[in-house]
Every structure is written in structure tokens, then in C-alpha cells.
Amino acid sequence: MKMIIAIIKPERFEFVKKALEDKGVVGMTVTEVKGRGAQKGISLEYRGGKMIVDLLPKVKLEIVIHDNETDDVIATLTGAARTGKIGDGKIFVLPVEKSIRIRTGDVES
Numbered sequence: 459m460k461m462i463i464a465i466i467k468p469e470r471f472e473f474v475k476k477a478l479e480d481k482g483v484v485g486m487t488v489t490e491v492k493g494r495g496a497q498k499g500i501s502l503e504y505r506g507g508k509m510i511v512d513l514l515p516k517v518k519l520e521i522v523i524h525d526n527e528t529d530d531v532i533a534t535l536t537g538a539a540r541t542g543k544i545g546d547g548k549i550f551v552l553p554v555e556k557s558i559r560i561r562t563g564d565v566e567s
């Protein structure tokens with residue numbers, strides 16, 4: 459199995475969630491986070507000055523899937539989250555050893 463960690467723009471979240479659901483990907487953990495990428499945040503110009511906001515609000519999704527779903531989930535996520543502008547986000551793929559459903563003890567690996 460793999461864990462997909464996707465950091466996306468908050469305004470794309472509902473669309474991403476729907477796109478994943480349409481592909482049968484339902485289980486996920488979602489956290490509101492702050493982060494920065496290559497641009498080290500953004501520089502806001504206002505009357506009389508400039509302000510650097512270095513950590514921007516993002517949404518983090520953690521999704522554990524079977525290995526053979528990985529490419530499809532990444533394609534769906536990327537397609538739904540992309541606006542084409544900077545800050546669209548990043549996806550990280552991690553190996554997962556196993557999961558255990560607490561209610562039943564079901565083990566998946």
C-alpha cells in the first residue's frame with residue numbers, strides 16, 4: 459500500500475474530494491495546514507509598503523490506497539487540484555506496511 463500526502467489549495471478541496479469519490483476513493487484524513495514551497499510564500503504590496511507572508515494556508519490530504527491505484531489517484535488529484543498557477547501544491551508518495559481496522563481487526567497490506 460501507499461500513502462498519498464497531497465498539499466493543495468483550500469479552494470480546490472471540495473472539487474478534489476468529489477473527483478476522488480467518483481473514482482471510489484473515499485477514506486481520507488484532512489487537515490488545514492500552512493506551508494510554503496519554492497517561492498517562500500508571497501509578497502503582498504499594499505499602500506506604503508510590502509509584506510511577506512511566508513506560510514500560506516493549504517489543505518493536507520492523507521490517503522492510503524493499494525499500490526495498483528497509485529497512478530490513477532495521482533492523476534485524479536493532479537487534474538482536480540491544478541489551476542496552472544504557482545502554489546497548486548505537491549504530492550508525496552510513501553510506502554505503508556499495513557492498516558488495521560480497529561472495529562474488526564481486519565488487516566490489509
Ligand SMILES: Nc1ncnc2c1ncn2[C@@H]1O[C@H](COP(=O)(O)OP(=O)(O)OP(=O)(O)O)[C@@H](O)[C@H]1O
Pocket residue numbers: 465466492493494495496497514516543544545546547548
Ligand atoms: N519540499 C517540501 N516539503 C514539504 N512540503 C512541501 C514541500 N514543497 C512544498 N510543500 C508544501 O506544498 C505546499 C504547496 O507548495 P507549492 O505548490 O507552492 O510548491 P512549489 O514547489 O513552490 O510549486 P509552484 O512553483 O507551483 O508554487 C506548500 O505550501 C507546502 O505546504
Ligand SMILES: [Mg+2]
Pocket residue numbers: 494495496497498544545546
Ligand atoms: Mg510555490
